[in-house]
Structure formats: C-alpha cells, structure tokens
Amino acid sequence: MTYHLAYMNLRGRGEPVRWVLKALDVSFTEERIDVLTQWLSRKNEFEWGQTPVLMVDGVQLHQTTTICRYLGEKHHLASTDLWNATRQQEVVEAFHDVSFDFSLAFTARIKQDETLKNNSLEKARKRLLEIVLILESRITDQGWVLSHDMTWVDVFLAAYLESYSAYFPEILEGVSKTQALMECVMALPVIKAWLKIRPHWSSLEDPQNFL
Known part of the structure; x- marks a missing residue:
C-alpha cells in the first residue's frame, strides 16, 4: 500500500495528517502546493476541489478527519470501543x-x-x-x-x-x-524528529506576523 499526501505549503489542516502518518511510522511521500502561485491552477485536479488529499494506492481520499481516522483504524491506532x-x-x-x-x-x-x-x-x-x-x-x-x-x-x-x-x-x-x-x-521519537526538520511557518500563517 502506498501513501502520497498532497497539501498546500502550509501547516493548517495538513499538519494533523502528517503527524498521524509519522506516528504510524508508515512510508509516504508528500507534495506541497504553493498556495499563491500553484493552487488555483491545480485545484481541479482534486475531486472535491480541496486539500489535504491522501492518495491511497492512487485513489484520492479527502478531508482531514476522514484521512486520519482511516489511517488510525487501518494501522491499529484506534479505539475498538x-x-x-x-x-x-x-x-x-x-x-x-x-x-x-x-x-x-x-x-x-x-x-x-x-x-x-x-x-x-x-x-x-x-x-x-x-x-x-x-x-x-x-x-x-x-x-x-x-x-x-x-x-x-x-x-x-x-x-x-x-x-x-x-x-x-x-x-x-x-x-x-x-x-x-x-x-x-x-x-514520540518520530514526532520529535519531524519537529526538528519540518518547514518553518509559511509567511502567510506565521503567528509572529499574523496576529
């Protein structure tokens, strides 16, 4: 099974998906779409016209919570109650x-x-x-x-x-x-490692400039 995450070059709604993928320690690739220069021209590539999108063996899965719930249940990181x-x-x-x-x-x-x-x-x-x-x-x-x-x-x-x-x-x-x-x-070691290497806040969402 292959996973490919597509999201804008932001943290936003994509960050929880990234964390869940990291916590599961599953292999995945990621594509970051520039929200200012690329998003409008690529929006129609996605079935619901939104991201994040997780490509599961080439099939698009949309919505942050749906993606995370699927991953958790698929990889046994979910409540059975x-x-x-x-x-x-x-x-x-x-x-x-x-x-x-x-x-x-x-x-x-x-x-x-x-x-x-x-x-x-x-x-x-x-x-x-x-x-x-x-x-x-x-x-x-x-x-x-x-x-x-x-x-x-x-x-x-x-x-x-x-x-x-x-x-x-x-x-x-x-x-x-x-x-x-x-x-x-x-x-968690995998999350700790991610926090050290992840891209800095986009200038558009950086709390230091936002508030």
Missing part, C-alpha cells in the same frame, strides 16, 4: 470546526481585510477555550482521550494544539492533562 470512539470523534470534529475560522482569517489576511481577520481569530480563540475544557474532562488517568492507550485521536489533537497554542498560548492554561497529552505526543 464504538462508544468511546464516537465520543472521541466529538472532540475531533469540534477542533476541526475551529479550523474553519482560521481559514477565514487566513483568506482575510490575503485579501487585507483586517476586520474579518481579527473577528475570525477572536471567534476561534473563544471557541478553543471552550473546547479545551471539554477535552480536559475526557482525558483518562492514562493520559489519553477516552482510552487507556494512545490513538490517532490523541495525535490529531496534539497537532492542532501545538499549532493553535502558537497563536493563543492561553488555551493551555489550567488544563494540565491537555498540555501533558500534547507534550507526550510531541515527545
């Missing part, structure tokens, strides 16, 4: 919903619409503060979300937490279990 897996998915979808506001802010920045950018970022910040409190309540004594062992959900959430906290460090205040989960995933 249907109820717990379903409640994990609640948290996953809530985090992914926030990425919509970040996408709006990102687009607004390209269009130099400061009002929309700031409003979208503030909406994301407030929602994240609410979501992280719920996440905190669902982390077990073993340190994982509704599981005794790490699943793809933990890796997915850690990737988003690492990115979102670069914009809003306060989302990790007072949630020790959530912070510990993120740090445990980041300490």
